[in-house]
Amino acid sequence: MSGTPIDSLPASPLLIRNVRPLGGPACDVLVREGVLAGVGPGLALPAGCAVEEGGGALLLPGLVEGHTHLDKTLWGMPWYCNEVGDRLIDRIDNERAFRAASGHDAAAQSLHLAKAFLALGTTRLRTHVDIDTQAGLRHLDGVLQTRSAMAPLQQIQIVAFPQSGLLQRAGTAELLESAIEQGADVLGGLDPTAIDADPVRSLDVLFGIAERRGCPVDIHLHEPGAMGAFSLDLILERCAALGMQGKVVVSHGFCLGELPERERDALLARMARLDVALVTSAPPARPVPPLLVCRQAGVTVFGGNDGIRDTWTPYGSPDMLERAMLIGLRYNLRRDDDIAAALDCVTHAGARGCGFADYGLAPGARADLVLVEAESLAQAVVARPMRKLVMAAGRVVARDSRLVPALAGAVHESG
Amino acid sequence: MSGTPIDSLPASPLLIRNVRPLGGPACDVLVREGVLAGVGPGLALPAGCAVEEGGGALLLPGLVEGHTHLDKTLWGMPWYCNEVGDRLIDRIDNERAFRAASGHDAAAQSLHLAKAFLALGTTRLRTHVDIDTQAGLRHLDGVLQTRSAMAPLQQIQIVAFPQSGLLQRAGTAELLESAIEQGADVLGGLDPTAIDADPVRSLDVLFGIAERRGCPVDIHLHEPGAMGAFSLDLILERCAALGMQGKVVVSHGFCLGELPERERDALLARMARLDVALVTSAPPARPVPPLLVCRQAGVTVFGGNDGIRDTWTPYGSPDMLERAMLIGLRYNLRRDDDIAAALDCVTHAGARGCGFADYGLAPGARADLVLVEAESLAQAVVARPMRKLVMAAGRVVARDSRLVPALAGAVHESG
Numbered sequence: 001m002s003g004t005p006i007d008s009l010p011a012s013p014l015l016i017r018n019v020r021p022l023g024g025p026a027c028d029v030l031v032r033e034g035v036l037a038g039v040g041p042g043l044a045l046p047a048g049c050a051v052e053e054g055g056g057a058l059l060l061p062g063l064v065e066g067h068t069h070l071d072k073t074l075w076g077m078p079w080y081c082n083e084v085g086d087r088l089i090d091r092i093d094n095e096r097a098f099r100a101a102s103g104h105d106a107a108a109q110s111l112h113l114a115k116a117f118l119a120l121g122t123t124r125l126r127t128h129v130d131i132d133t134q135a136g137l138r139h140l141d142g143v144l145q146t147r148s149a150m151a152p153l154q155q156i157q158i159v160a161f162p163q164s165g166l167l168q169r170a171g172t173a174e175l176l177e178s179a180i181e182q183g184a185d186v187l188g189g190l191d192p193t194a195i196d197a198d199p200v201r202s203l204d205v206l207f208g209i210a211e212r213r214g215c216p217v218d219i220h221l222h223e224p225g226a227m228g229a230f231s232l233d234l235i236l237e238r239c240a241a242l243g244m245q246g247k248v249v250v251s252h253g254f255c256l257g258e259l260p261e262r263e264r265d266a267l268l269a270r271m272a273r274l275d276v277a278l279v280t281s282a283p284p285a286r287p288v289p290p291l292l293v294c295r296q297a298g299v300t301v302f303g304g305n306d307g308i309r310d311t312w313t314p315y316g317s318p319d320m321l322e323r324a325m326l327i328g329l330r331y332n333l334r335r336d337d338d339i340a341a342a343l344d345c346v347t348h349a350g351a352r353g354c355g356f357a358d359y360g361l362a363p364g365a366r367a368d369l370v371l372v373e374a375e376s377l378a379q380a381v382v383a384r385p386m387r388k389l390v391m392a393a394g395r396v397v398a399r400d401s402r403l404v405p406a407l408a409g410a411v412h413e414s415g
Numbered sequence: 416m417s418g419t420p421i422d423s424l425p426a427s428p429l430l431i432r433n434v435r436p437l438g439g440p441a442c443d444v445l446v447r448e449g450v451l452a453g454v455g456p457g458l459a460l461p462a463g464c465a466v467e468e469g470g471g472a473l474l475l476p477g478l479v480e481g482h483t484h485l486d487k488t489l490w491g492m493p494w495y496c497n498e499v500g501d502r503l504i505d506r507i508d509n510e511r512a513f514r515a516a517s518g519h520d521a522a523a524q525s526l527h528l529a530k531a532f533l534a535l536g537t538t539r540l541r542t543h544v545d546i547d548t549q550a551g552l553r554h555l556d557g558v559l560q561t562r563s564a565m566a567p568l569q570q571i572q573i574v575a576f577p578q579s580g581l582l583q584r585a586g587t588a589e590l591l592e593s594a595i596e597q598g599a600d601v602l603g604g605l606d607p608t609a610i611d612a613d614p615v616r617s618l619d620v621l622f623g624i625a626e627r628r629g630c631p632v633d634i635h636l637h638e639p640g641a642m643g644a645f646s647l648d649l650i651l652e653r654c655a656a657l658g659m660q661g662k663v664v665v666s667h668g669f670c671l672g673e674l675p676e677r678e679r680d681a682l683l684a685r686m687a688r689l690d691v692a693l694v695t696s697a698p699p700a701r702p703v704p705p706l707l708v709c710r711q712a713g714v715t716v717f718g719g720n721d722g723i724r725d726t727w728t729p730y731g732s733p734d735m736l737e738r739a740m741l742i743g744l745r746y747n748l749r750r751d752d753d754i755a756a757a758l759d760c761v762t763h764a765g766a767r768g769c770g771f772a773d774y775g776l777a778p779g780a781r782a783d784l785v786l787v788e789a790e791s792l793a794q795a796v797v798a799r800p801m802r803k804l805v806m807a808a809g810r811v812v813a814r815d816s817r818l819v820p821a822l823a824g825a826v827h828e829s830g
Contacts (some may be wrong), residue, residue: 079790082750284699285747313749314797315740325730329741332700334728335497375494382729 009395009406013037015045016369016389019054021361023377026056031367034394038363052396054371057388058380060343061361062123062368063320064350067218067251067279067304070110070127070146070156071139072099075309075318077109082314088195088222092164095311096134106142113308114146115407116318118154119398121370121390124356125154126304128161128188128218128251131179133169140179147183153392153407157354159218161188166205167196173205180213186249189219193231200234207238216247216355218279221255224287228255232267239274246275249353251304253278256294257287264290265297272298277353280345281306281323282330291331295341302353303327303345320346321372321384328381339378367394424810424821428452430460431784431804434469436776438792441471446782449809453778467811469786472803473795475758476776477538477783478735479765482633482666482694482719485525485542485561485571486554487514490724490733492524497729503610503637507579510726511549521557528723529561530822531733533569534813536785536805539771540569541719543576543603543633543666546594548584555594562598568807568822572769574633576603581620582611588620595628601664604634608646615649622653631662631770633694636670639702643670647682654689661690664768666719668693671709672702679705680712687713692768695760696721696738697745706746710756717768718742718760735761736787736799743796754793782809 013032020026021039030038030046045051072095074080084094098104110127117125129143140160147156160179162172166189180187187210192202210217223231232255239248250271256264256278271278277300278289294301303323308316317323321343327333328342351359358366371389374380390398397407428447435441436454443458444451460466487510489495499509513519525542532540544558555575562571575594577587581604595602602625607617625632638646647670654663665686671679671693686693692715693704709716718738723731732738736758742748743757766774773781786804789795805813812822 079794081791082793083752084750282699283747284697284741284745309797314751314754314793315744315749326699326744329730330699332698334730335499336729337498339729376496378497378729379494382724 009397009404011394013046013049014052014396015043015049016052016054019057019059019371021059023058023375029059029369031369031391031394034367035358036361036363036365036367039361052389057371058374058377059361060121060370060372060380061347061359061365062370062390062392063121063346064302064354064356065117065122065125065304065320065323065346066302066350066354067281067306068125068127068316069129069307069310070113071106071129071143072310072312073109073113073308074311075109075113075116080311080314082311084311091312096132096164098311100134106139107145108142110143110146111149113318114150114154114156115403117320118150118390118392118407119387119401119403120319120321121387121398122318122320123154123368123392124351124354124359126157126159126186126218126354128159128220129179129184130163131160131172131175132162132164133171133175136175137179137182140182140184144183153395153397155356157185158183159186159188160184161220162190165190165195166192167198167202173209177209177213180209180215185215187213187215187217189217191221191223191231192234193227194223199231203231203234203238207242210244211242216249217244218249218251220251221253223255225255225258228253229259229263229267236267236270236274236276239276246355248274248276249279250276251279252281253289254286256289268294268297268299275300277302279304279353280327282327284330288330291327291345292338292341300349300353301345302350303342319384321381324381325384336376336378339381343377343381367391424812424819426809428461428464429467429809429811430458430464431467431469434472434474434786436474438473438790444474444784446784446806446809449782450773451776451778451780451782454776467804472786473789473792474776475536475785475787475795476762476774476780477785477805477807478536478761479717479769479771480532480537480540480719480735480738480761481717481765481769482696482721483540483542483731484544484722484725485528486521486544486558487725487727488524488528488723489726490524490528490531495726495729497726499726506727511547511579513726515549521554522560523557525558525561526564528733529565529569529571530818532735533565533805533807533822534802534816534818535734535736536802536813537733537735538569538783538807539766539769539774541572541574541601541633541769543574543635544594544599545578546575546587546590547577547579548586548590551590552594552597555597555599559598568810568812570771572600573598574601574603575599576635577605580605580610581607582613582617588624592624592628595624595630600630602628602630602632604632606636606638606646607649608642609638614646618646618649618653622657625659626657631664632659633664633666635666636668638670640670640673643668644674644678644682651682651685651689651691654691661770663689663691664694665691666694667696668704669701671704683709683712683714690715692717694719694768695742697742699745703745706742706760707753707756715764715768716760717765718757734799736796739796740799751791751793754796758792758796782806
């Protein structure tokens with residue numbers, strides 16, 4: 001972490017006593033060499049091992065942000081007065097112009113926000129980074145710095161994202177391919193019909209790169225109703241043809257909230273078969289894929305903020321428990337068992353959808369842990385309590401929702 | 416406030432220096448005898464007057480909760496595991512049974528939550544209190560105690576609310592009338608078609624009481640589409656016939672989010688003419704009246720949580736800036752000027768809709784003030800910052816979102 005002595009953080013063994021994993025019975029947790037070495041009642045204290053009293057707190061695995069845009073954020077900067085028009089293209093054009101004129105620093109901004117996420121317990125994160133013919137790979141370079149600075153503690157996946165369209169500006173496809181070459185983890189896409197206006201060619205170009213580079217894809221699909229279903233069909237077709245099971249994510253997929261049930265269910269069945277996951281930010285003002293129906297169909301659905309405090313939107317927060325709450329509200333989940341599904345979107349389902357390895361609370365997993373004062377999973381979601389303790393890769397990185405002093409640096413935790 | 420020495424809170428004059436009313440230019444504010452005595456740049460310091468440095472903070476008027484259910488809340492109690500069915504009637508029946516069996520204490524619970532509201536800057540509040548043939552006026556008695564305890568600082572309006580229907584259980588209408596006699600401020604109603612199954616008789620009984628007692632009404636109208644429009648038409652008809660302009664509020668009014676535009680606009684025009692206001696909790700999973708369209712039609716729209724942490728719903732919060740944010744999200748308000756409309760729902764429009772007098776930031780208004788660190792109104796909404804200072808009726812009641820020690824008592828600020 002730039003200027004931050006991560007190596008000075010002790011990774012020495014720690015026994016956490018009296019915590020309730022996912023709200024279950026109280027037990028102890030032994031963390032050693034960055035992983036969960038043991039979980040169970042009355043664990044013996046190894047010689048020389050430090051002890052942390054959990055006090056009966058609820059234990060969650062590190063939270064997962066499945067879809068955000070770290071490179072765009074204005075987190076911690078002076079307030080941006082939003083006077084932007086309502087159309088998608090207004091927002092895209094406004095942002096490209098704003099960033100060119102303001103000299104927006106994607107490295108510094110993404111680091112601020114990544115640290116704010118960490119303070120609130122997010123240890124794994126997928127971020128889409130704008131690649132376009134005006135900025136080239138500048139934003140990517142910035143976020144690559146952040147990924148590398150945070151790597152010992154927070155796992156960041158970078159999606160190379162053609163925010164201004166893949167076909168609309170000649171040279172974008174080549175830039176995307178360079179982005180993958182330079183270290184982006186995932187190839188991004190955007191509305192092949194509504195934005196690129198040539199869905200077959202757009203997806204052929206995109207999946208062509210994915211095939212050559214052997215990388216997963218994550219496609220923003222805002223397109224409504226029948227148009228979205230048409231694009232989704234083309235995506236699934238290519239996923240099957242290229243044997244990319246488990247390597248394709250659809251972001252938003254609003255059309256799945258608008259289609260007739262039979263058509264929707266047929267698409268969900270194909271998605272489940274191809275292990276194509278879905279990310280939702282659960283926007284209240286748009287139709288959204290039905291969360292419980294998708295889960296029941298076997299589709300992995302996970303959660304993300306989308307943009308946070310940027311020129312698109314002033315909303316969003318690095319608190320993934322708040323995102324879980326917003327998912328709960330959007331889907332009118334009131335029963336405790338249903339609210340647990342909202343939490344799953346920012347924990348296990350997020351890790352599964354993004355392919356983050358060694359995740360969870362079983363022995364052997366990476367020791368990414370969050371302790372909160374809550375009686376139940378549902379209470380953790382609706383009350384979004386202070387993060388009493390956050391561990392990342394076996395190190396204590398935050399207490400009471402604040403980074404430990406060695407990490408705090410220039411972080412703007414409150415935005 | 417029960418057991419709380421409110422009279423020990425100093426109501427002595429205070430000059431607050433360097434604050435920005437509603438985000439405008441910095442100025443000073445003089446508070447004397449519970450009211451705003453002066454607002455302007457460089458106010459002279461009266462002899463013996465204390466000074467508070469505002470440090471350029473944003474100054475808001477006291478926040479307004481326009482629709483909640485203090486009597487139902489489980490705020491601060493052990494977690495209630497929600498396993499309730501999905502239908503309205505499941506929730507109504509479950510709650511009535513739960514409260515009878517648990518001996519739910521409406522006095523203590525409403526006081527907890529009212530104080531949590533105050534700590535976060537809400538100085539005026541309208542609460543619906545269940546009146547039914549099983550509990551009689553028991554819940555009302557409890558909330559009347561809270562109203563009286565909080566009266567020097569927080570103005571609470573009580574709506575006598577037939578949660579189990581007005582006609583469904585014989586004797587309810589008489590109980591409602593007794594509730595008004597015993598001090599409830601407003602007569603409540605509930606879905607005359609869907610719940611009472613006899614809309615004309617239900618509304619005739621309700622407005623009959625209102626006419627005899629000369630009290631305003633506030634009707635929960637969850638009914639969808641054409642059914643809701645039918646009931647709304649009957650309500651407006653009676654409002655006009657009885658000359659109750661400015662004395663009728665419709666809570667929720669979901670139907671206005673579903674009707675064809677011409678029909679909706681005709682209803683909105685009548686509502687504007689009759690000064691019938693609308694309250695929204697901005698639920699993300701239901702159609703809602705279009706906020707900006709309603710405002711443009713001249714209809715006062717204000718905001719409320721609806722239930723908070725009760726057997727109906729685990730969601731909700733005594734932070735009215737959070738409610739403004741949820742309103743902003745629900746209506747996809749991204750521009751600063753639009754987000755100011757969301758804030759208006761929990762400030763001026765709330766006061767106007769409920770008829771709270773002496774409200775606002777003009778000299779002569781009751782000194783209900785909230786200071787937050789924010790550059791703009793929009794930032795106050797999206798970031799929901801700590802309440803740096805809260806004044807109620809000219810007294811400092813909270814700092815950093817916590818009640819001052821003299822008031823803190825048994826309050827559960829974090830739920």
